[in-house]
Amino acid sequence: MVRSRTGHPAPKVAEPAGAAVPAARHQRVRRPLAERARRRATPYLFIAAALVLLVVFTYVPVVSMFGYSLLDWDGLDPVSEFVGAGNYAELVTRPELFGVFTVSLYYFGGTVVQLAAALYFAAILSFKVRFRNFFKGVLFFPYLINGVAIGFIFLYVFKPDGVLDTLLGLLGVEDKPLWLGDRSVVNHSLTGVSIWRYFGLNLVLFLGAIQSIPAHLFEAAQMDGATRWQQFRHIIVPGIRPVIGLNLILGVSGALSVFEIPYIMTGGANGSATFVIQTVNTAFKYHKVGLASAMAVVLLALVLIVTWIQRRTIPDDTTELS
Numbered sequence: 001m002v003r004s005r006t007g008h009p010a011p012k013v014a015e016p017a018g019a020a021v022p023a024a025r026h027q028r029v030r031r032p033l034a035e036r037a038r039r040r041a042t043p044y045l046f047i048a049a050a051l052v053l054l055v056v057f058t059y060v061p062v063v064s065m066f067g068y069s070l071l072d073w074d075g076l077d078p079v080s081e082f083v084g085a086g087n088y089a090e091l092v093t094r095p096e097l098f099g100v101f102t103v104s105l106y107y108f109g110g111t112v113v114q115l116a117a118a119l120y121f122a123a124i125l126s127f128k129v130r131f132r133n134f135f136k137g138v139l140f141f142p143y144l145i146n147g148v149a150i151g152f153i154f155l156y157v158f159k160p161d162g163v164l165d166t167l168l169g170l171l172g173v174e175d176k177p178l179w180l181g182d183r184s185v186v187n188h189s190l191t192g193v194s195i196w197r198y199f200g201l202n203l204v205l206f207l208g209a210i211q212s213i214p215a216h217l218f219e220a221a222q223m224d225g226a227t228r229w230q231q232f233r234h235i236i237v238p239g240i241r242p243v244i245g246l247n248l249i250l251g252v253s254g255a256l257s258v259f260e261i262p263y264i265m266t267g268g269a270n271g272s273a274t275f276v277i278q279t280v281n282t283a284f285k286y287h288k289v290g291l292a293s294a295m296a297v298v299l300l301a302l303v304l305i306v307t308w309i310q311r312r313t314i315p316d317d318t319t320e321l322s
Helices: 021-069 086-093 094-128 132-144 147-158 163-170 184-211 215-223 228-239 241-255 260-265 275-284 289-313
Strands: none
Touching: 021 289, 086 184, 086 275, 094 132, 094 228, 094 275, 132 184, 132 228, 147 163, 147 184, 163 184, 163 228, 184 228, 184 241, 184 260, 215 228, 228 241, 260 275, 275 289
16 A cells, blocks of 8 residues: 555545546447448358359359350360351351241240230139149149150150040041151140240249239229229239239240250251250350350340340339229
């Protein structure tokens, strides 16, 4: 103990009242900042793996595809020749490469039929119908089947004296065409298979959109004496306009890039080759990877242009229903 000259204890010198406050306040401020930074970083940590996979398996191959389109390369030789826009010039000067886009017209027509049928059944199943959950499952089930399996199944359906010919024979039809061998019929057959397979996806999207419409609108319409058709026209269609536009974009993009069904069932024979089948054959059958990459770039550009045009002509603004 410190004593004064008189022998009495020296009075304690009081420290300034705010001397320890800044340090404690600094610690309290630092902790919330660290917690806030961790909270902000947590979502990015969850999506980091997905972003890495997306970049590695999507964006890097796309950039590589652009690079390959400028080369004359067979895909195997370690030496390649830079040709610049030569592959694109060859693509433009060979009309047979673009001629296969006429096959896409069949799938464009199939897209219209597919969307109309899906919207029709979605509207019916959105009302109180017996066994509607059963019909939803039956109509959606084909979309769950692998595309290769669907191709092999319909090979047995369309083959001569197969399932379809047998059913037509029971109905008295004698003159039956070669469903996959006749150039005038084959694309109609393949388009029908494509409609059957992807119909369920459009159905589910339409059903989800219709179920998001407030139920009191339908109740009010029924009280006012509105028919089912009037409810469909004035409530359902305006309420699901963005989903109709989305399905149309998916359908048109899919019609431009059809591959799986015709490749499995015909291999592109008898006039059923699509642009994607032509691209695959160019790369792996004729070993012209540079030209095939240029074709893939052109297809990507076409899909983006068509999507942009659709977004401009079909706005996805939601109509306010009241």
